[in-house]
Amino acid sequence: MAPSIDPHALGKLPLHDLPTPEPESPRRPRKPYKFSTLCATVENPDMKDQYGSSSVPIYQTATFKGVSGEFDYSRSGNPTRSHLQHHIAKISSAAHAITVSSGMAALDIILRLLKPGDEVIAGDDLYGGTNRLLTYIRTHVGVVIHHVDTTDHASLLPYINAEKTAMVLLESPTNPLLKIADLATISQQVKERAPNAIIVVDNTMMSPYLQRPLEHGADIVYDSATKYLSGHHDLMAGVVTCNRDDIAQKLAFIVNSVGNALTPIDSFLLLRGIKTLALRMDRQQATTQMVADYLYLLGFKVHYPGLASHPGREVHNRIADGNGAVLSFETGNKELSEKIVGGTRLWGISVSFGCVNSLISMPCVMSHASIDPATRAARGLPEDLIRLCVGIEDPHDLLDDLERALVDAGAIALDVAQNRYVKVPAQDALSLAVNQLHLDGAAKKQEEWLVSAPGKVILFGEHAVVHGVTAIAASVDLRCYGLATLRNDRKLSIHLQDLDDFYYEWDVESLPWNAVTPIAPGEEHPEELDQRLVEALSEKALHEIKADQKAARGASLVFLYLYMILSKPQDYPTFSFTTRSSLPVGAGLGSSASYSACIATAALLVHRRITLPPLPQPTSAEHIHISHQGRRAITPATAEEVNRWSFVAEKILHGNPSGVDNSVAVFGGALAYARPGFGKKSGMEGIQGFKSLKFLLTNSKVPRDTKKLVAGVGEKKANEPELVNGILQSIQSISDEARRVLADPELPRDSLLSALSALMTENHQHLVTLGVSHPALETIRSKTAVPHGLSTKLTGAGGGGCAVTLIPDEFGEEQLQDLITALIREEFQPYLTSVGGSGLGILSPYAAHRTPGVPPAPQALDQVTPPDTPTPHEQIAGGAAPGADDLARDPLRAPFLAAPDAELAQWAGALGRWLYV
Numbered sequence: 068m069a070p071s072i073d074p075h076a077l078g079k080l081p082l083h084d085l086p087t088p089e090p091e092s093p094r095r096p097r098k099p100y101k102f103s104t105l106c107a108t109v110e111n112p113d114m115k116d117q118y119g120s121s122s123v124p125i126y127q128t129a130t131f132k133g134v135s136g137e138f139d140y141s142r143s144g145n146p147t148r149s150h151l152q153h154h155i156a157k158i159s160s161a162a163h164a165i166t167v168s169s170g171m172a173a174l175d176i177i178l179r180l181l182k183p184g185d186e187v188i189a190g191d192d193l194y195g196g197t198n199r200l201l202t203y204i205r206t207h208v209g210v211v212i213h214h215v216d217t218t219d220h221a222s223l224l225p226y227i228n229a230e231k232t233a234m235v236l237l238e239s240p241t242n243p244l245l246k247i248a249d250l251a252t253i254s255q256q257v258k259e260r261a262p263n264a265i266i267v268v269d270n271t272m273m274s275p276y277l278q279r280p281l282e283h284g285a286d287i288v289y290d291s292a293t294k295y296l297s298g299h300h301d302l303m304a305g306v307v308t309c310n311r312d313d314i315a316q317k318l319a320f321i322v323n324s325v326g327n328a329l330t331p332i333d334s335f336l337l338l339r340g341i342k343t344l345a346l347r348m349d350r351q352q353a354t355t356q357m358v359a360d361y362l363y364l365l366g367f368k369v370h371y372p373g374l375a376s377h378p379g380r381e382v383h384n385r386i387a388d389g390n391g392a393v394l395s396f397e398t399g400n401k402e403l404s405e406k407i408v409g410g411t412r413l414w415g416i417s418v419s420f421g422c423v424n425s426l427i428s429m430p431c432v433m434s435h436a437s438i439d440p441a442t443r444a445a446r447g448l449p450e451d452l453i454r455l456c457v458g459i460e461d462p463h464d465l466l467d468d469l470e471r472a473l474v475d476a477g478a479i480a481l482d483v484a485q486n487r488y489v490k491v492p493a494q495d496a497l498s499l500a501v502n503q504l505h506l507d508g509a510a511k512k513q514e515e516w517l518v519s520a521p522g523k524v525i526l527f528g529e530h531a532v533v534h535g536v537t538a539i540a541a542s543v544d545l546r547c548y549g550l551a552t553l554r555n556d557r558k559l560s561i562h563l564q565d566l567d568d569f570y571y572e573w574d575v576e577s578l579p580w581n582a583v584t585p586i587a588p589g590e591e592h593p594e595e596l597d598q599r600l601v602e603a604l605s606e607k608a609l610h611e612i613k614a615d616q617k618a619a620r621g622a623s624l625v626f627l628y629l630y631m632i633l634s635k636p637q638d639y640p641t642f643s644f645t646t647r648s649s650l651p652v653g654a655g656l657g658s659s660a661s662y663s664a665c666i667a668t669a670a671l672l673v674h675r676r677i678t679l680p681p682l683p684q685p686t687s688a689e690h691i692h693i694s695h696q697g698r699r700a701i702t703p704a705t706a707e708e709v710n711r712w713s714f715v716a717e718k719i720l721h722g723n724p725s726g727v728d729n730s731v732a733v734f735g736g737a738l739a740y741a742r743p744g745f746g747k748k749s750g751m752e753g754i755q756g757f758k759s760l761k762f763l764l765t766n767s768k769v770p771r772d773t774k775k776l777v778a779g780v781g782e783k784k785a786n787e788p789e790l791v792n793g794i795l796q797s798i799q800s801i802s803d804e805a806r807r808v809l810a811d812p813e814l815p816r817d818s819l820l821s822a823l824s825a826l827m828t829e830n831h832q833h834l835v836t837l838g839v840s841h842p843a844l845e846t847i848r849s850k851t852a853v854p855h856g857l858s859t860k861l862t863g864a865g866g867g868g869c870a871v872t873l874i875p876d877e878f879g880e881e882q883l884q885d886l887i888t889a890l891i892r893e894e895f896q897p898y899l900t901s902v903g904g905s906g907l908g909i910l911s912p913y914a915a916h917r918t919p920g921v922p923p924a925p926q927a928l929d930q931v932t933p934p935d936t937p938t939p940h941e942q943i944a945g946g947a948a949p950g951a952d953d954l955a956r957d958p959l960r961a962p963f964l965a966a967p968d969a970e971l972a973q974w975a976g977a978l979g980r981w982l983y984v
């Protein structure tokens with residue numbers, strides 16, 4: 068006969084007492100609430116509180132008065148514990164739940180179901196404490212234990228005995244190797260061969276949120292509720308759930324006899340913890356996936372079922388709803404692992420897991436130390452294994468902290484060419500750690516990045532594009548170049564050769580760090596600029612730069628703003644940025660966007676927020692890397708990232724840019740661009756047929772300010788909305804028509820050219836009405852129209868700057884020379900340019916891609932004429948402009964500054980292979 072027990076010793080779930088939503092309609096049945104709702108809703112209709120308290124009270128009492136009440140003695144039953152057990156049964160979809168003083172106490176009451184002579188089949192990768200208790204049962208109770216590899220369900224078969232097998236003890240995923248046992252298949256095969264055997268599953272790693280083994284054939288499930296169920300490492304508790312009444316009654320009898328039921332206060336705390344179980348788990352699990360991917364990509368052997376490489380992934384996906392928040396990885400060396408574990412700050416060194424704080428441990432030294440080394444080795448538990456239990460802290464902080472510990476231990480090192488960390492072979496790692504500082508310095512000294520981006524010509528739609536109209540633009544073959552060289556002296560410097568050789572340097576510590584909130588990788592920059600940072604920089608870092616050096620001030624602001632907002636907390640690699648351009652600055656050919664693209668790329672590279680694709684392995688000695696010869700060597704994701712930050716830089720320079728200029732600077736080619744946010748299709752689309760067109764660009768040399776001109780059109784729109792909106796509509800029609808003619812393969816060439824000429828003239832007239840032309844631009848128009856009959860329009864922001872003239876095929880070489888001479892005579896600067904070339908480029912950092920001997924080795928540098936010592940910046944900065952030492956350290960810098968303007972592109976091309984978007 069079953070022992071008579073108090074009903075409150077069991078959290079028995081009366082069927083259908085779950086709260087469910089109201090029916091959606093008379094025909095639609097109630098649907099069950101989701102898991103997180105169940106967690107947060109603590110209700111037991113059989114135990115209404117007399118005062119209606121919203122939180123379950125703590126009945127901190129050992130005894131209850133009277134003889135006929137529901138409760139008499141807290142060892143047998145307590146209202147707070149009854150509430151908890153009811154709640155756990157509910158979220159576990161179980162008929163019964165029992166709560167005891169720890170996870171091991173839960174296992175203890177389960178193992179007390181065994182008798183001498185019984186046999187138990189258990190996994191070979193069990194938690195150390197489980198192992199210790201099993202050994203005790205074996206030696207003191209005379210139970211036979213078979214340890215098998217439960218990840219191979221066939222390995223259980225030889226040990227299943229219809230009479231003797233009394234219990235099968237499983238964990239999945241196992242701790243700490245995250246091996247997967249097929250709970251469903253094992254339950255089925257055991258039941259077929261030994262129907263009386265009880266299948267027990269330790270579900271602590273998953274919690275009822277992610278896995279409910281009772282649904283897969285288990286008879287008893289237990290959890291150490293100290294872990295995820297509680298979530299805060301402020302209590303110890305064990306939970307047992309089952310559906311079988313006979314087993315539940317026996318377990319309740321044992322608990323009542325032993326007296327290890329959960330105390331009222333711990334029952335209260337556990338109830339409180341469970342309310343946030345799903346929320347915590349979601350966050351912890353998402354971060355764990357990031358950490359697992361990160362370690363895996365570095366080259367470590369990682370154990371986590373969320374990785375495609377995990378051997379048990381398919382089985383796990385079948386039985387569980389998620390991958391959990393524990394992972395482990397191997398470093399190849401125990402001493403190295405100890406250094407890593409000792410080197411983290413955020414990841415606390417601690418046994419256990421499941422709390423909101425992240426933990427790091429070495430199982431062989433800590434949680435599994437109670438298993439002797441020989442047994443550990445026999446069970447394949449690597450001595451160097453590191454276990455990570457991920458909490459709810461900011462994922463980027465956790466990754467940063469881990470990365471720092473890996474670097475300090477020498478487990479990973481910077482691959483300068485790829486601009487990313489890679490795993491160091493374990494045998495080299497320890498000696499690397501000793502030399503870390505030295506090697507780090509050496510690697511950084513070599514780190515030089517040369518980048519470049521083109522300017523643009525807008526054929527149709529400038530200004531209107533700011534207000535949502537489609538613009539048509541193409542890259543020009545004039546480019547801005549930027550050279551970023553890492554420094555080791557905590558200083559940042561900028562050298563703008565085109566702006567009067569402007570040079571300035573800052574101590575990184577002197578920057579207004581308290582005014583910046585860095586934006587983590589993957590996070591979007593808000594729509595608006597961070598005005599607090601802009602103001603702090605203007606007041607503190609830029610105040611010595613005179614107001615009349617407006618262009619240099621703007622360029623410096625962009626440099627510092629991007630540097631600071633892209634930085635990682637406490638990690639400020641410093642660099643010199645040197646730039647020069649074959650584009651006229653501020654003339655409407657997108658000099659600001661090409662500068663923005665260069666500085667954004669440099670800042671992203673220096674902060675290691677973009678990487679370059681690894682050098683492909685040649686398949687044969689003759690193999691040529693076609694993909695690295697031209698476009699598409701820089702991935703679209705990297706290009707997008709650079710473009711996003713180039714747009715931020717453009718906002719600093721332009722106020723309200725449309726994004727067309729930086730998109731051309733990054734993606735190159737020719738494109739139709741529409742700004743998002745105007746309720747119609749936005750983004751960019753490549754346009755073919757542009758490359759064969761010939762344009763003459765003429766710089767009026769009249770200085771103007773794009774920011775002011777854009778703002779002026781904005782004001783006009785506000786004051787004369789009807790007029791301006793009508794113009795915007797007309798310009799949209801012009802862009803649409805231009806796209807149609809460019810896309811029409813049947814259109815004869817002369818019709819295409821005359822259509823484009825007519826559309827240019829029309830577009831120019833609208834820009835005149837918007838008030839952005841200039842007498843100098845009108846002079847250029849008339850010089851090209853008479854006697855040559857060519858169509859010219861302003862391009863870019865207007866107000867001076869450049870004009871673009873379409874040159875028809877039949878326009879003779881001599882005639883062109885006449886026109887150019889006439890324009891030069893008027894003091895204009897004409898450029899004959901081709902359009903549609905490459906966008907952003909980065910000089911390949913791979914030695915195999917560099918031209919040997921170019922640039923000259925540092926000892927040969929004295930043969931290169933260094934630039935004039937920049938003045939008056941020496942006084943401004945109070946520091947030295949690049950001296951001989953700097954130039955020797957940065958082999959590209961001196962020749963970069965010395966190359967003649969007309970040969971800049973050729974010089975850059977001769978250095979080696981360029982990787983382009």
Ligand SMILES: Nc1ncnc2c1ncn2[C@@H]1O[C@H](COP(=O)(O)OP(=O)(O)OP(=O)(O)O)[C@@H](O)[C@H]1O
Nearest residue numbers: 618621622648653654655656657658659773863864
């Ligand atoms: N080579 C460069 N070196 C340093 N700063 C530069 C360089 N080129 C552009 N800039 C920055 O960009 C600003 C020029 O931007 P502006 O928008 O007025 O001209 P633009 O980009 O040539 O014209 P548009 O935007 O009409 O095409 C300069 O004042 C300076 O701050």
Ligand SMILES: C[C@@](O)(CCO)CC(=O)[O-]
Nearest residue numbers: 529530724725726863864
């Ligand atoms: C005037 C403008 O349309 C083009 C500047 O090159 C402004 C912009 O689109 O950002």
